[in-house]
Amino acid sequence: DVVMTQTPLSLPVSLGDQASISCRSSQSLTYSNGNTYLHWYLQKPGQSPKLLIYKVSNRFSGVPDRFSGSGSGTDFTLKISRVEAEDLGVYFCSQSTHVPLTFGAGTKLELK
Amino acid sequence: QVQLQQPGAELVRPGASVKLSCKASGYTFTSCWINWLKQRPGQGLEWIGNIYPSDSYTNYNQKFKGKATLTVDKSSSTAYMHLSSPTSEDSAVYYCTRFYYVYGDSMDYWGQGTSVTVSS
Numbered sequence: 001d002v003v004m005t006q007t008p009l010s011l012p013v014s015l016g017d018q019a020s021i022s023c024r025s026s027q028s029l030t031y032s033n034g035n036t037y038l039h040w041y042l043q044k045p046g047q048s049p050k051l052l053i054y055k056v057s058n059r060f061s062g063v064p065d066r067f068s069g070s071g072s073g074t075d076f077t078l079k080i081s082r083v084e085a086e087d088l089g090v091y092f093c094s095q096s097t098h099v100p101l102t103f104g105a106g107t108k109l110e111l112k
Numbered sequence: 113q114v115q116l117q118q119p120g121a122e123l124v125r126p127g128a129s130v131k132l133s134c135k136a137s138g139y140t141f142t143s144c145w146i147n148w149l150k151q152r153p154g155q156g157l158e159w160i161g162n163i164y165p166s167d168s169y170t171n172y173n174q175k176f177k178g179k180a181t182l183t184v185d186k187s188s189s190t191a192y193m194h195l196s197s198p199t200s201e202d203s204a205v206y207y208c209t210r211f212y213y214v215y216g217d218s219m220d221y222w223g224q225g226t227s228v229t230v231s232s
């Protein structure tokens with residue numbers, strides 16, 4: 001199985017800060033068709049996760065442009081340019097290139 | 113609008129099977145894979161498997177083979193996951209999600225999750 005390693009597991013921030021979360025995979029996530037199926041989700045307390053970014057860098061409908069994704073191969077990053085209160089929660093990276101699909105352990109974005 | 117409706121909670125006796133439901137609406141049910149995931153309290157997400165409603169083709173995480181069985185009822189646009197012989201290790205929140213190829217096989221819509229408690 002592909003292991004997804006997220007760092008840090010906890011990220012204390014102040015509102016307005018920039019935040020960066022790393023996600024590394026144990027195998028390349030580039031599929032034979034050239035696409036990279038690495039996605040980011042946000043789970044707020046008491047809610048189900050919601051899609052933020054798909055295929056490395058594409059923002060899902062309604063996701064603010066302060067969220068951006070980048071990376072390739074096995075090394076990926078999610079950045080939030082100016083953290084707002086509604087951004088707090090647990091961020092998961094996930095891959096759907098290989099079966100079984102796997103998720104990172106999650107990064108908790110919280111206030112300092 | 114796309115919705116995946118799941119019951120909020122299920123209480124199950126150890127060893128008694130349970131069938132979780134996920135009713136889809138707002139899109140063509142047979143055109144998108146349905147995934148099932150497990151989340152234990154304070155822990156990450158595990159992918160159990162998925163099913164393509166059009167032909168009931170399934171993929172399973174090897175870890176859950178023999179534990180989970182995925183089916184669909186096209187007439188009611190509902191996906192089901194049967195959990196066999198549940199133990200305390202199966203107490204968790206179970207989510208159904210949709211795969212949509214337009215969004216690169218990401219999970220663009222999620223149900224609210226069913227909290228399963230296995231207890232006598």
